[in-house]
Amino acid sequence: MDQILPMLDLLTPLHVSTDEVSRMRPPLVPLATLIGRELRNEKIEKPYVKYGQAALAKKGEDYFLIKPDCQRVAGDLSTSFSVFAIFDGHNGISAAIFAKEQLLDNVLSAIPQDISREEWLQALPRALVAGFVKTDIEFQQGGETSGTTVTFVIIDGWTVTVASVGDSRCILDSQGGVVSLLTVDHRLEENVEERERVTASGGEVGRLNVFGGNEVGPLRCWPGGLCLSRSIGDTDVGEFIVPIPHVKQVKISNFGGRLVIASDGIWDALSSDMAAKSCRGLPAELAAKLVVKEALRSRGLKDDTTCLVVDIIPSDILFLPPIPRKKHNMFSSLLFGKKALSSVSKSTNKLSAVGVVEELFEEGSAVLAERLGKDFPVNTNSGIHRCAVCQVDQTPADGLSVNSGSFFSPGSKPCEGPFLCSNCRKKKDAMEGKRPSRTTVTA
Numbered sequence: 115m116d117q118i119l120p121m122l123d124l125l126t127p128l129h130v131s132t133d134e135v136s137r138m139r140p141p142l143v144p145l146a147t148l149i150g151r152e153l154r155n156e157k158i159e160k161p162y163v164k165y166g167q168a169a170l171a172k173k174g175e176d177y178f179l180i181k182p183d184c185q186r187v188a189g190d191l192s193t194s195f196s197v198f199a200i201f202d203g204h205n206g207i208s209a210a211i212f213a214k215e216q217l218l219d220n221v222l223s224a225i226p227q228d229i230s231r232e233e234w235l236q237a238l239p240r241a242l243v244a245g246f247v248k249t250d251i252e253f254q255q256g257g258e259t260s261g262t263t264v265t266f267v268i269i270d271g272w273t274v275t276v277a278s279v280g281d282s283r284c285i286l287d288s289q290g291g292v293v294s295l296l297t298v299d300h301r302l303e304e305n306v307e308e309r310e311r312v313t314a315s316g317g318e319v320g321r322l323n324v325f326g327g328n329e330v331g332p333l334r335c336w337p338g339g340l341c342l343s344r345s346i347g348d349t350d351v352g353e354f355i356v357p358i359p360h361v362k363q364v365k366i367s368n369f370g371g372r373l374v375i376a377s378d379g380i381w382d383a384l385s386s387d388m389a390a391k392s393c394r395g396l397p398a399e400l401a402a403k404l405v406v407k408e409a410l411r412s413r414g415l416k417d418d419t420t421c422l423v424v425d426i427i428p429s430d431i432l433f434l435p436p437i438p439r440k441k442h443n444m445f446s447s448l449l450f451g452k453k454a455l456s457s458v459s460k461s462t463n464k465l466s467a468v469g470v471v472e473e474l475f476e477e478g479s480a481v482l483a484e485r486l487g488k489d490f491p492v493n494t495n496s497g498i499h500r501c502a503v504c505q506v507d508q509t510p511a512d513g514l515s516v517n518s519g520s521f522f523s524p525g526s527k528p529c530e531g532p533f534l535c536s537n538c539r540k541k542k543d544a545m546e547g548k549r550p551s552r553t554t555v556t557a
């Protein structure tokens with residue numbers, strides 16, 4: 115079943131020489147320049163975002179997206195943000211390609227126009243939920259059966275927002291050497307909460323039965339036999355496999371940090387700590403190659419393996435630290451900021467603040483109404499309502515608010531909560547097990 119595609123052009127670059135490492139290290143900033151900035155107490159500017167990517171294909175079902183030059187307001191460079199994403203497809207590639215091409219537009223179309231940067235960042239979690247669900251509905255309308263994980267990262271200044279379904283992790287290696295997970299693994303085998311949700315929504319969870327009742331492999335949901343509990347696509351699997359992402363938004367410290375986003379080919383071989391440590395102190399492009407190389411070394415090429423490394427670097431830091439030599443030397447593995455330069459020599463206590471990551475938002479509920487919120491803006495003046503998921507305008511008679519009662523009793527307050535068009539409302543009910551899933555309908 116697994117078609118083995120030709121290896122990508124990465125075998126050679128995976129052999130990393132010390133020459134290459136020193137060539138890739140940019141020149142140092144004169145200390146006087148750094149001190150001058152410190153004295154002038156310049157306001158903290160937007161960080162640089164530098165990135166690298168590496169992959170080895172076995173099935174050819176991994177896709178990724180790198181868009182470093184998006185703008186909230188077209189033509190205004192000060193409103194720039196960047197997007198990095200990984201799509202690990204299964205049962206074909208069409209869902210991964212579809213999500214790669216449509217998801218960003220669908221997310222952005224769910225954000226109101228003419229709002230401030232702060233409002234935009236606050237609107238992102240909800241827009242990500244709407245964009246994921248819209249993309250899933252649109253893909254399923256095409257009738258194809260493949261599915262995909264999605265890990266979708268938006269970086270705006272120091273704020274990182276990650277939305278994910280499936281098991282392509284994103285980790286953050288902050289400057290203090292603290293590694294944190296920004297995603298949740300939606301694997302039935304490992305996620306009790308998701309098992310309970312799937313069962314409550316009408317699915318069954320169990321292992322594959324072979325040879326007269328012997329159970330093999332990881333926990334899967336039936337019908338469908340998928341090991342994941344959330345994905346985009348999977349038209350032939352029950353609706354209890356939902357596209358509603360776990361969303362986490364953090365603000366990293368002004369010392370910067372590194373994101374490692376990768377498909378399960380990496381995470382089945384390496385822990386978060388191992389992945390972070392394997393590439394510390396190296397430029398992002400080299401780091402991505404090293405992570406793939408390390409995963410390959412420990413486990414061989416068992417699966418598609420894709421890795422994006424994204425460094426968020428203070429704008430006045432133009433150099434990377436030397437490669438760590440001592441074992442427990444925490445500082446040598448950091449990207450030094452101007453504050454780190456001054457504090458390293460003074461005391462280690464101050465560095466505890468270096469790794470501080472401020473959590474702004476985290477929500478993983480699979481209940482759509484909870485994720486879209488009750489305070490969703492509804493334009494009641496015109497009598498026309500915009501669907502909170504697909505952004506289609508409908509009159510209230512055609513659709514219903516997400517928190518209103520039964521579909522057939524609009525007497526209960528139809529305008530309370532976010533409005534859903536009839537199509538998206540059907541999707542919502544199906545995901546919650548309140549309607550027969552597609553499989554039953556078409557069987």
Ligand SMILES: [Zn+2]
Pocket residue numbers: 501502503504505506534535536537538539
């Ligand atoms: Zn809709």
